[in-house]
Amino acid sequence: MKDFTGKVALITGTTGIGLASAIRLAQGGATVLACGIDEAANAALALDAAARDLAIHPRKTDVSVAAEVEAAVAEAVSRFGGLDIIINAAAVHPFGTVVSTEFETWQRCMAVNVGSIYLTAHFGVPEMARRGGGAIVNISSVQGHNCQQNVAAYVATKGAIHALTRAMALDHAGQKIRVNSVSPGSVRTPLLELAARTYGGEGVSVEQAFQRFGSAHPIGRIGEPEEVAELVAFLASDKAGFCTGCDYRIDGGLTAGIGVK
Numbered sequence: 001m002k003d004f005t006g007k008v009a010l011i012t013g014t015t016g017i018g019l020a021s022a023i024r025l026a027q028g029g030a031t032v033l034a035c036g037i038d039e040a041a042n043a044a045l046a047l048d049a050a051a052r053d054l055a056i057h058p059r060k061t062d063v064s065v066a067a068e069v070e071a072a073v074a075e076a077v078s079r080f081g082g083l084d085i086i087i088n089a090a091a092v093h094p095f096g097t098v099v100s101t102e103f104e105t106w107q108r109c110m111a112v113n114v115g116s117i118y119l120t121a122h123f124g125v126p127e128m129a130r131r132g133g134g135a136i137v138n139i140s141s142v143q144g145h146n147c148q149q150n151v152a153a154y155v156a157t158k159g160a161i162h163a164l165t166r167a168m169a170l171d172h173a174g175q176k177i178r179v180n181s182v183s184p185g186s187v188r189t190p191l192l193e194l195a196a197r198t199y200g201g202e203g204v205s206v207e208q209a210f211q212r213f214g215s216a217h218p219i220g221r222i223g224e225p226e227e228v229a230e231l232v233a234f235l236a237s238d239k240a241g242f243c244t245g246c247d248y249r250i251d252g253g254l255t256a257g258i259g260v261k
């Protein structure tokens with residue numbers, strides 16, 4: 001499945017869906033610059049990539065900081081020759097209503113979850129255009145469509161990602177750059193572990209909480225990061241040449257129903 005031979009990808013987030021996407025694209029022949037803020041996760045990814053003989057290069061990056069993203073894009077170009085693909089998977093997931101969420105937390109959530117998509121494109125799109133085109137995949141969430149309580153800042157960013165995806169798709173279609181988003185339901189990642197620990201309940205293990213989350217999905221389980229990475233890879237590949245400006249749900253049927261039995 002060497003669908004990314006010769007391609008250079010910049011991926012944000014070095015755990016969970018970002019990690020699975022980095023592995024999937026590198027298995028397809030891509031050279032990946034994996035930009036994450038978590039140094040332990042970056043180090044673990046470097047070891048994993050070396051053991052699998054994959055061209056994944058973790059880079060400590062705070063993707064909410066313009067100078068750091070600019071430097072990351074510059075590194076992709078100078079080290080690997082250009083940039084073809086951007087996968088935006090970095091995110092923070094604060095809990096709270098608009099009343100209980102501090103303004104600093106609100107701003108941080110906006111800067112990481114949405115600002116990073118602006119920044120990777122602001123610096124990356126001109127490089128992709130120089131290569132004759134490319135693909136951007138933004139990881140949103142079903143919570144950009146329908147939402148739970150107590151996640152006001154997070155869902156605001158996920159709705160913004162859908163709108164920004166459409167805007168970028170229209171603006172850059174002429175440069176042969178396709179832009180899509182993916183909206184997962186619950187997926188087994190560190191972010192969902194945080195939700196399990198926060199809402200799992202007294203004495204409930206993370207795995208038990210995952211089973212409860214999974215039972216809310218018609219398919220009866222939570223998703224795996226590799227399943228999301230497969231959709232990300234399709235959208236990033238030339239096979240998705242007619243796909244742009246859309247959001248693709250991967251949610252085990254979660255948002256198909258109206259929640260009444």
Ligand SMILES: NC(=O)c1ccc[n+]([C@@H]2O[C@H](COP(=O)([O-])OP(=O)(O)OC[C@H]3O[C@@H](n4cnc5c(N)ncnc54)[C@H](O)[C@@H]3O)[C@@H](O)[C@H]2O)c1
Pocket residue numbers: 012013014015016017018035036037038041061062063064088089090091092112139140141142183184185186187188189190191192
């Ligand atoms: N896991 C789920 O159930 C689920 C559901 C819907 C959407 N999502 C979305 O999937 C995407 C990936 O999340 P995940 O589930 O893999 O969780 P995750 O916590 O494993 O991944 C998020 C990554 O972002 C990184 N990050 C946070 N702030 C950063 C910053 N300032 N700079 C660089 N990196 C930063 C974290 O270190 C982490 O590696 C996110 O956009 C998330 O909102 C996840």
